[in-house]
Amino acid sequence: QVQLVESGGGVVQPGRSVRLSCAASGFTFSSFTMSWVRQAPGKGLEWVTFISYDGSKTYYADSVKGRFTISRDDSKNTLFLQMNSLRVEDTAVYHCVISTEVVAAFHHWGQGTLVTVSS
Amino acid sequence: SYVLTQPPSVSVAPGQTATITCGGNNIESKRVHWYHQKPGQAPVVALYFDSDRPSGIPERFSGSNSGNTATLTISRVEAGDEADYYCQVWDSSSDHVVFGGGTKLTVL
Numbered sequence: 001q002v003q004l005v006e007s008g009g010g011v012v013q014p015g016r017s018v019r020l021s022c023a024a025s026g027f028t029f030s031s032f033t034m035s036w037v038r039q040a041p042g043k044g045l046e047w048v049t050f051i052s053y054d055g056s057k058t059y060y061a062d063s064v065k066g067r068f069t070i071s072r073d074d075s076k077n078t079l080f081l082q083m084n085s086l087r088v089e090d091t092a093v094y095h096c097v098i099s100t101e102v103v104a105a106f107h108h109w110g111q112g113t114l115v116t117v118s119s
Numbered sequence: 120s121y122v123l124t125q126p127p128s129v130s131v132a133p134g135q136t137a138t139i140t141c142g143g144n145n146i147e148s149k150r151v152h153w154y155h156q157k158p159g160q161a162p163v164v165a166l167y168f169d170s171d172r173p174s175g176i177p178e179r180f181s182g183s184n185s186g187n188t189a190t191l192t193i194s195r196v197e198a199g200d201e202a203d204y205y206c207q208v209w210d211s212s213s214d215h216v217v218f219g220g221g222t223k224l225t226v227l
Contacts, residue, residue, distance in 0.1 A: 044203075106152075
């Protein structure tokens, strides 16, 4: 079955960087688009970024554009999120999600990894 | 940027019908997806492409999309339906995925 396991979260100071990973299994990773969706404590869902199945297209929420970078390594079935210049408001659980195309639903979600930005 | 508006909360008695709306400018031109999320769990697709149900979602869940409002309808509500519900679309004009603010469904 489809499994998405995020890692790399923790406590980080404002202005610092962190890299999240998402290990995927149970499906043909290279055939699917991937996204990161975050949820601040007690708040709603916020889409962060998207990468196409072949890595040729990436899109970012305005709140993270220029600071975050999404990438994928199909040889390792792994999705990454490089997060730079972190802000307190980036504190959230970050979920790795898959979809068949950009307009499709996110049918599979990882359990998420918590990033806490605090001094 | 495109905005989706949901009521913060909806309350309904068991056995009654719950209606959760998702408002957006000309939303009928977009494909709407709905998720439910229980505390401490990841979101799960409740409906996709306006009204399609994934396997495992009961027929009590239905959806529509017309004009400026998409609607998730849950018939014969059960206690287990209590959750947060989110609508979501892809906005091609901004190349952004957009989520609604979420609606907390309370079963009285």
